Amino acid sequence: LIVKPELMVKKSLEKLENTSLYEKLDHDPTFELHDELFKLWVKGKTSNFVTPKIAKDIMGISDNTKPDQSGPTNRPSTLPHFKPGKPYFYPCLKIYYVPFKLDNFKVSLHFNQ
Numbered sequence: 001l002i003v004k005p006e007l008m009v010k011k012s013l014e015k016l017e018n019t020s021l022y023e024k025l026d027h028d029p030t031f032e033l034h035d036e037l038f039k040l041w042v043k044g045k046t047s048n049f050v051t052p053k054i055a056k057d058i059m060g061i062s063d064n065t066k067p068d069q070s071g072p073t074n075r076p077s078t079l080p081h082f083k084p085g086k087p088y089f090y091p092c093l094k095i096y097y098v099p100f101k102l103d104n105f106k107v108s109l110h111f112n113q
Helices: 005-017 030-046 052-059
Strands: none
Touching: 030 052
16 A cells, blocks of 8 residues: 555644544643553552563663662653653554456566576
């Protein structure tokens, strides 16, 4: 499937400008949702549903020990790839099946000699 980028931009803008297709939010919930997801991962880690390594690799949850040695800090990593980024729109193309007859296609084979 080959699609011209200009067509994708045009169709995407048509969808985004049509406010009857979606409800515009008053504010971006990305950071609140990230905080909620982070807390769920910490709970999963402390309940042994996920290993500390997986929690660190996926969500950046620290496994450093607290100063009083009472357990891990479970603090969020400060590395930028663990922080939520700016949300963006990307189109999902729906591919339709178009029946065809094999007689309409010419097959050619080329062999290097």
